[in-house]
Amino acid sequence: xxxxxxxxxxVIILGDSGVGKTSLMHRYVNDKYSQQYKATIGADxxxxxVNIDSDKVATMQVWDTAGQERFQxxxxxxxxxxxxxxxxxxxxxTKSFQSIKSWRDEFxxxxxxxxxxxxxxxxxGNKIDADDSKKVVSNKDAQDLAASLGNxxxxxxxxxxxxNVDTAFQEIARSALQQNQNDADAFEDDFNxxxxxxxxxxxxxxxx
Amino acid sequence: MGVxxxxxxxxxxxxxxxxxxxxxxxxxxxxxxxxWRISSSSSSSSSSKPSNxxxxxFSGNPTTGTYNDTMNNNLTQTNDGHSNQLRSSNEHRLYxxxxxxxxxxxxxxxxxQQNSTTKSxxxxxxxxxxxxYASPSSNQIESxxxxxxRQQHNKHSHHNQIYxxxxxxxxxxxxxxxxxxxxxxxxxxxxxxxxxxxNYNMPIPMLTNGGNGKSSTSNNxxxxxxxxxxxxxxxxxxxxxxxxxxxxxxxxxxxLQYPQLPNLNTMEAIELEKSQEEIENEREVxxxxxxxxxITKFDNIIKGKNVINLQELRQLSWNGxxxxxxxxxxxxxxxxxxxxxxxxxxxxxxxxQEYTEGLKHTFSDEHSRDIPTWHQIxxxxxxxxxxIPLYQFKSVHDSLQRILYLWAIRHxxxxxxxxxxxxxxxxxxTFLTEYLPPSKIDTVEVVDPDTYLTEDQKENLEADTFWCLxxxxxxxxxxxxxxxxxxxxxxxxxGQLVKRIDFDLYKHFQNEHVEFIQxxxxxxxxxxxxxxxxxxxxxxxxxxxxxxxxxxTSSFATSNQSNSSNDGVLSPHTPVSRKPPTxxxxxxxxxxPASSAxxxxxxxxxxxxxxxxxxxxxxxxxxxxTSLNEFHVFVCAAFLIKWSDMLCDMDFQxxxxxxxxxxxxxxxxxxxxxxxSEAYIWQSLYKDATSHWLK
Numbered sequence: 078x079x080x081x082x083x084x085x086x087x088v089i090i091l092g093d094s095g096v097g098k099t100s101l102m103h104r105y106v107n108d109k110y111s112q113q114y115k116a117t118i119g120a121d122x123x124x125x126x127v128n129i130d131s132d133k134v135a136t137m138q139v140w141d142t143a144g145q146e147r148f149q150x151x152x153x154x155x156x157x158x159x160x161x162x163x164x165x166x167x168x169x170x171t172k173s174f175q176s177i178k179s180w181r182d183e184f185x186x187x188x189x190x191x192x193x194x195x196x197x198x199x200x201x202g203n204k205i206d207a208d209d210s211k212k213v214v215s216n217k218d219a220q221d222l223a224a225s226l227g228n229x230x231x232x233x234x235x236x237x238x239x240x241n242v243d244t245a246f247q248e249i250a251r252s253a254l255q256q257n258q259n260d261a262d263a264f265e266d267d268f269n270x271x272x273x274x275x276x277x278x279x280x281x282x283x284x285x
Numbered sequence: 286m287g288v289x290x291x292x293x294x295x296x297x298x299x300x301x302x303x304x305x306x307x308x309x310x311x312x313x314x315x316x317x318x319x320x321w322r323i324s325s326s327s328s329s330s331s332s333s334k335p336s337n338x339x340x341x342x343f344s345g346n347p348t349t350g351t352y353n354d355t356m357n358n359n360l361t362q363t364n365d366g367h368s369n370q371l372r373s374s375n376e377h378r379l380y381x382x383x384x385x386x387x388x389x390x391x392x393x394x395x396x397x398q399q400n401s402t403t404k405s406x407x408x409x410x411x412x413x414x415x416x417x418y419a420s421p422s423s424n425q426i427e428s429x430x431x432x433x434x435r436q437q438h439n440k441h442s443h444h445n446q447i448y449x450x451x452x453x454x455x456x457x458x459x460x461x462x463x464x465x466x467x468x469x470x471x472x473x474x475x476x477x478x479x480x481x482x483x484n485y486n487m488p489i490p491m492l493t494n495g496g497n498g499k500s501s502t503s504n505n506x507x508x509x510x511x512x513x514x515x516x517x518x519x520x521x522x523x524x525x526x527x528x529x530x531x532x533x534x535x536x537x538x539x540x541l542q543y544p545q546l547p548n549l550n551t552m553e554a555i556e557l558e559k560s561q562e563e564i565e566n567e568r569e570v571x572x573x574x575x576x577x578x579x580i581t582k583f584d585n586i587i588k589g590k591n592v593i594n595l596q597e598l599r600q601l602s603w604n605g606x607x608x609x610x611x612x613x614x615x616x617x618x619x620x621x622x623x624x625x626x627x628x629x630x631x632x633x634x635x636x637x638q639e640y641t642e643g644l645k646h647t648f649s650d651e652h653s654r655d656i657p658t659w660h661q662i663x664x665x666x667x668x669x670x671x672x673i674p675l676y677q678f679k680s681v682h683d684s685l686q687r688i689l690y691l692w693a694i695r696h697x698x699x700x701x702x703x704x705x706x707x708x709x710x711x712x713x714x715t716f717l718t719e720y721l722p723p724s725k726i727d728t729v730e731v732v733d734p735d736t737y738l739t740e741d742q743k744e745n746l747e748a749d750t751f752w753c754l755x756x757x758x759x760x761x762x763x764x765x766x767x768x769x770x771x772x773x774x775x776x777x778x779x780g781q782l783v784k785r786i787d788f789d790l791y792k793h794f795q796n797e798h799v800e801f802i803q804x805x806x807x808x809x810x811x812x813x814x815x816x817x818x819x820x821x822x823x824x825x826x827x828x829x830x831x832x833x834x835x836x837x838t839s840s841f842a843t844s845n846q847s848n849s850s851n852d853g854v855l856s857p858h859t860p861v862s863r864k865p866p867t868x869x870x871x872x873x874x875x876x877x878p879a880s881s882a883x884x885x886x887x888x889x890x891x892x893x894x895x896x897x898x899x900x901x902x903x904x905x906x907x908x909x910x911t912s913l914n915e916f917h918v919f920v921c922a923a924f925l926i927k928w929s930d931m932l933c934d935m936d937f938q939x940x941x942x943x944x945x946x947x948x949x950x951x952x953x954x955x956x957x958x959x960x961x962s963e964a965y966i967w968q969s970l971y972k973d974a975t976s977h978w979l980k
Contacts (some may be wrong), residue, residue, distance in 0.1 A: 094703070095664040113671035116664075116703045118815065119806035122941045138938065145661060145703045150768045154802040 084135035086127070086253035087158050089188075091180045092165035093173035094144030097203040100236035101165065102141045105246045110237050117143045120155045127250045135257075137250055152187035159188055160260075161253035165201045166214065168233070174202075174214045174222075181226060191260065197252035198229045201245055206235040576607070583610045593617060593624045602831035605824055605954065608726050612719040615712070616749065618830040619756045633745075640748035644687060647694055655694060658701050662689045665706045673730050673819060675714065680735040684743065685709060688751045696758075699765035704810040708757065711814075711823050712750045720746070730819070760833065760913040764809065772809040775918050776801050779808075782922045786967065790929045797937040804944035808921050809914075816924070817949055817957070824954045825920075828961045833913040916968060923963040 090098045099114045099121060106123045121141040128134055140155050142148070156162075162184050166173040181198060190196045200223050202214065216233070223231040230252070232245035579601075586598050587610065598617060606614045616622040621636070622629050646652060666685050670676040676685075688709060693701035717734055718726045720742055725732075738746065763771025780801045784791040794801070807815055812829075814822050925932075928947065932940055949956075 094661060114668060115671060115815065116668050116706070118704050118810045120803070122803070122945050124938050124942065136938070143703060147700075147702050147765070147767070147769065150773075151802065151806060154800055154806075 084133070084254060084257060086135050086137045086160045086250060086257055088137055088139045088161050088163060088249055088253055089156055089159045089184070090139065090141045090163045090165060091184060092144060093167070093170070093176050093180075096144065096165045096167035096170065096173045097236050098141050098144065098165050101201065101203060101234065101242060102139050104236040104239055104242045106139065108239070110239075116145075117141055119143060119148065119151060127246075129247070129250050129254050133254060135250065135254055137246075137253070149183060152183060156184055156188035159184075159190070160256045161197045161199065161249050162188070163199050163201060163249055165203055167204050168202045168214045169204055169207050169211045171213050174218070177222060178226070191263070194227070195256075195259075197256050198226060199245065199249050199252060200226070200229055200231045202231070202233045203236060205233045205240060206238045579605075580607045580610070583607060583614065587613060587617075591626055593626060595624050599831045603828050605958070606827045608718065609723050611823075611827070612716050612749075615715060615826070615830055616753060619753050621749070621752050621756055633749075636752055637745050637748040640691075640751050641744055643691055643695070647691055655690075658693050659690060661703070662686055662693070662701055662706070665703055669706045670710055670819065675717075675730045675732075675734075676710065678733045678735065680733065680743070681713075684734075684747050684750075685713065688713075688747055688754065691751060692754060692758075695755075696762075698767075699758075699762060702765040702769075702810075704807075705754075705758070705765065707811045707814045709750060709754050711819070711826050712753045712757070713746070714819070715823060716746050716749050716753075757913075764914070769810075771914055772806060773802075775809045775914050775921075776805045778918045779805050779921050779925070782918060782967075782971065783925060785971070786922060787926050787929050789933060790926065793933045794940070797935075797940060799937055799940050803941060805921060805925075808924075809917065812917060813920065813924065816947055817952060821949075821952050821954060821957045825957050825961065829913060829916065832916050832965075833911045911968075916964065919964040919968040919971075920960060922967060923960050927960070927963075 090102060092098050094116065099117055100110060102121070102123055103109055103111070103114070106125045120143065123139050123141070125137050125139070126134065127137050140159075142155060143151075162181070164177050164180055166177055168174075177200065185193045185196070188196075200219070202216075202219050205212070219231055219233075223229050230245075230248050232241050232248070234241040234245055236242060582601055583598075583606065586601065587593060595617065598614065602614055602618060613622065617624065623632055663686065666682050666689075667677075669685065675681060685706070689701060689706060692705070692709075714729055718729050720734075720738055721729060721732075734743070734746075758765070761771060763769075763774070765771075780791070783794075783801075793799075813825070817825065924947075925944075928943070932943065935943060
């Protein structure tokens with residue numbers, strides 16, 4: 078195990094166009110905010126070294142995808158091998174909230190994950206720095222949605238003012254690591270089984 | 286130039302590996318292309334960069350071993366081609382200085398030549414270098430002085446040939462023999478490559494030409510041999526050869542960062558005595574002259590003519606369009622303005638009126654707003670070119686919103702797709718310069734158009750932008766319809782191309798699990814606009830519009846006119862001396878958006894057919910049949926392979942991060958021109974071959 082490869086956690090950010098996916102990613106990775114991001118085409122890619130629970134180190138590879146529906150056919154290329162999927166909506170935009178479920182389904186269809194029921198999603202309601210008058214998605218609705226999607230973690234964030242961004246990504250990293258290790262364990266179990274069969278055979282042949 | 290021994294060697298190799306002839310030919314071309322890449326990339330780097338880099342990357346080629354000699358020869362040969370190319374551009378400069386009415390004053394290296402080099406194997410002017418592209422027009426109008434210069438040129442080539450042969454301990458034999466042997470060699474080649482060679486005159490013609498130039502050589506040979514500058518590109522690229530050549534080239538301190546132009550013998554003796562400063566001044570004067578020359582040439586083509594020669598205009602524009610001419614030339618190249626100047630005014634008037642009416646109709650009460658589209662455009666416009674002040678002005682936002690929304694409504698098969706907001710801006714910005722005095726063209730990115738545009742002018746600007754965007758996107762409809770098949774195909778083709786040009790890189794990507802779609806999707810969707818600064822993008826579009834203009838579109842429209850219920854919206858075109866192609870993208874009919882489905886079908890056909898159409902056509906007409914997507918893939922390949930050495934040392938994360946943000950911030954027009962010429966060369970080498978595997 079000492080030679081074990083450093084953990085790479087692949088995280089995908091999904092959500093409607095303009096909800097702040099790129100801003101969230103840049104806030105988390107570079108702790109910067111800008112009004113000048115261009116619309117994402119295809120997907121952007123950033124990485125960050127993360128400490129999880131102060132004792133585990135991993136590299137998080139974040140794919141920030143394009144929000145426009147037209148680009149959804151691209152999904153396969155970017156979703157595959159993901160360890161965690163982040164669903165983002167804009168608290169000032171009802172439609173972006175309504176799209177969450179279809180983004181999740183879209184992901185599950187294309188990502189080809191081993192067990193869709195347990196695959197980790199994290200829900201983020203972004204732009205909570207906005208005036209209350211502009212907020213159109215209630216916290217209650219968001220909590221209900223999170224519960225209906227399998228009690229997935231929910232955070233209200235602001236990439237602009239950095240509220241909750243680090244906390245949210247800590248959770249994302251933890252879920253991703255968990256998923257990553259589950260997959261690895263599943264692989265190892267298979268491997269052990271194979272060896273056991275081999276040993277049994279050996280024993281049999283010796284006793285003959 | 287080592288070609289002879291190269292071909293002998295290759296011939297031997299080929300015989301030995303007859304069963305693997307395709308693999309050996311592939312390695313030949315790979316090494317050729319690799320050496321080209323290296324030569325260009327190392328000449329682009331500052332002269333302090335050690336030249337052994339190229340040898341390093343060469344030894345990394347999997348085809349070393351028995352191929353070593355061959356590859357060195359290839360390298361040499363290609364580099365010579367390169368330096369010839371450079372020399373020739375210089376020669377052209379001189380030439381244009383000496384004659385005010387010269388035919389082609391600018392970068393000959395990039396000027397276009399497609400017409401049947403095969404036919405002219407015996408013509409020294411055309412065939413002395415495999416990678417050189419002489420403008421056909423310049424050959425036709427060649428002055429005695431130019432041919433004299435070219436002859437000297439050929440002598441050099443010939444001399445190099447001898448020189449390298451000595452290096453390789455080969456014997457010199459008759460040229461005819463060589464031609465024969467190389468013919469034999471090419472017979473052994475995979476069909477694809479013989480096709481390539483037939484069309485584009487690979488090493489063989491150079492050989493023949495070496496023979497032609499042989500008769501009166503020796504004096505100049507020595508001079509050439511001793512003058513380091515003439516060996517420049519060789520020195521900086523082929524380290525195997527570099528050892529035998531003084532490396533003083535590096536200290537010449539010529540200020541041009543990108544390919545340094547070796548000087549001609551005739552000028553050398555004089556120039557050596559001059560101080561750096563004088564040389565600098567002279568260069569500036571030359572450059573200024575060259576610019577003036579180009580402006581004059583554009584004037585000659587555009588002004589005072591009843592019918593503008595689009596073919597000529599296209600050839601000239603490939604090397605860049607002077608800023609004052611750009612708006613009108615773009616409109617001509619893209620097929621918005623008719624070549625018949627007497628019809629231009631009425632057409633503009635009608636088109637602009639159509640746009641205004643289209644707006645009126647779309648924004649009238651009876652037409653319900655497409656909210657998702659409107660919203661998408663609305664949130665994208667403030668994010669369009671956020672670093673350019675021009676795109677922060679309210680008036681510009683409003684204009685772009687109108688243009689994009691109208692376009693989206695009129696093209697329901699694709700609708701608005703993110704990235705189109707990028708593609709509209711070069712047109713908008715370029716056409717805006719029409720309304721600025723020439724001295725203020727450079728301020729276009731910072732001044733609010735509202736301060737100098739009247740309402741009428743603004744409408745005209747919007748209309749022109751709208752129609753040219755429409756024409757432009759017609760060529761790449763497949764990129765934006767559902768599923769974006771055009772882009773997926775381009776990405777796939779890019780992969781195939783890189784696999785053939787730079788297998789090391791391709792393999793490395795595979796090992797690192799890098800998929801082309803992960804970085805190249807954006808390259809296709811935004812035509813590399815996200816990768817470059819606006820001024821370089823605009824320069825790039827000069828070439829794109831010249832290379833790929835939809836002549837097919839207009840011809841089809843003309844022949845299709847009777848079928849249209851509303852001929853008012855068809856852009857009338859003066860058919861140039863060109864036979865109408867079999868396929869074409871139909872003109873987008875403003876009045877019948879419902880026809881878009883059949884339209885996209887036709888576009889698919891167009892994309893699939895250009896090779897077939899052009900092969901049946903006169904080769905000088907090939908310009909009109911290159912599809913934008915096709916050429917763009919070659920540009921992307923050139924762009925990617927530029928970084929090949931670096932990328933091969935990176936892991937997945939490094940590669941993606943690098944390609945998401947390539948170091949192009951300081952790229953100048955010269956860098957872009959280099960990229961475009963590389964793309965063009967690759968297209969020339971692979972175009973016919975690609976029809977077999979680029980499906």
